[in-house]
Amino acid sequence: MxxxxxxxxxxxxxxxxxxxxxxxxxxxxxxxxxxxxxxxxxxxxxxxxxxxxxxxxxxxxxxxxxxRPSLSAVSIFFALLIRVGDYGSVWKLFRDMIQRGPCPNIFVYNVMILGFCRKGCVRTGESLLFLMRKYGCEPDVIAHNLLISAYCVRGWTSHSLNWAHFMAESGCEPSTATFVTIINALCKEGNIVEARKIFEEMQEMGVSPGTVTYNALMDGHVKAREIGEANMLYEEMRTMRVAPDGITFNILVAGNYKYGREDDRFLRELSMMALIPDCSISDMSISGLCWAGRLDEALCENPKNIYKPMHISFAFLILK
Incomplete structure (x- = not known):
């Protein structure tokens, strides 16, 4: 207060x-x-x-x-200095902490890595990860994930793969977020084969894919027009008892409308399985028609509810 x-x-x-x-x-x-x-x-x-x-x-x-300043205050101070580009003060205060305390902890290092990566200074963030070991602070999965995400954002997916292998060899187990980030990046590049390979590797390492992981790979297959593979992934989700969410269904509906079945069998199957409420079926049907470029059909679909501003289907129509 x-x-x-x-x-x-x-x-x-x-x-x-x-x-x-x-x-x-x-x-x-x-x-x-x-x-x-x-x-x-x-x-x-x-x-x-x-x-x-x-x-x-x-x-x-x-x-x-x-x-001595508190470490929590130092972390938000560093975030501000990096955001405004005052790197000289950052390194001056960092040296002061090393000499006079308090010694930076993992949270301070992660704040600095995140800040520099957001500014495009990925190499500086990488150097900080190696530097923290010198001062007795072991990098955690968050530190590695920050760098992996920064590399993926810049399209350096090969670097992110190398870092994933490096962190595993260093004794730091990759998390689900690690694999999702890489899979997303590979799918955006159209490299579905490598994305599928990473998907299988994560399971071999004992990391169970969740809904977000399945959605990332499923979306990649749909964008590659491999709707059959996307549908098979959905069946695998059900077999593995991984609960699908609204994103899962929207990916599949859009894919089936655009590249797959010409009728509404997929939506009817979902309705019969009672996996989603009937009110959502209409929204997803409209969304799928929009993604397929069939706007006239989308406008005719459920006209009584289409203009409610909270409906995602209305948002799709406006965007299209």
Whole structure:
């Protein structure tokens, strides 16, 4: 609550007058709270209001009175500095932490890796992953996944595959998110063969594919016009007792309308199996017709409900 109040006051009075607030709070503060409490609250408030230069002054004052910043405050401070591109201050404070504490933990490293990857500095994020081992901090699955995701976003799928193998060899078990990220990237590139290979590898490693994983591969098969393979994946989901969701059905309906069956047998089968409510059948039918480019038929489908703004089918019609 104190941080929220301070953030509100600072945002109102502006950066120029914020020094007055700092001195007001520091004056005789020892009568009611500690040095750390005052300075930590102020630093967080300045970070919350995107005043990095003022937060840096509070950091310096912390060092003057020989107190250590909290790791949680450091992490949000680093996120701000990286976001605004003040990399010099990031490395200056990082060196200060190594020398005087507190030593960065895995959360701080992950925040830095995420920040640099979002800025396109993937190599810097990669270097941080190796650097953390030097200072006794073992990279976790999140650190590896951040880099793998960054490589996939930039189309460097081969690098992401190498990192997946590297993390497994390092004793860090890939998670479902690791495989989903890579499978999605491969499917977007049209490399369904490799995506299927990764899908099988994850099961060999003891990682069971969930709904999101099946959806990613299924969508890849549909986009490759392999609707038969997509339908087989759906049958496999049912056999493995993996619950399909709305995304699963929309992928299949769109694929069957566009590349598969010309009639509505697939939708009728879903309705007969009572897997989804009847009201959703109409929405998915309209969505599928839209994806297939059959807009006239979509407009004629269930006209009484089509113009309800909350319906996903109406959204598809507008987008198309």
């Amino acid at each position: 104190a941080q929220d109040v301070l953030s509100s006051v600072i945002s109102r009075i502006g950066e120029c007058r914020s020094n007055e607030l700092v001195e007001f709070m520091w004056r005789e503060h020892s009568k009611y709270e500690s040095d750390f409490s005052v300075l930590d609250s102020l630093m967080r408030a300045f970070v919350n209001t995107d005043m990095g230069s003022q937060a840096l002054k509070i950091w310096d004052r912390m060092r003057e009175v020989r107190i």
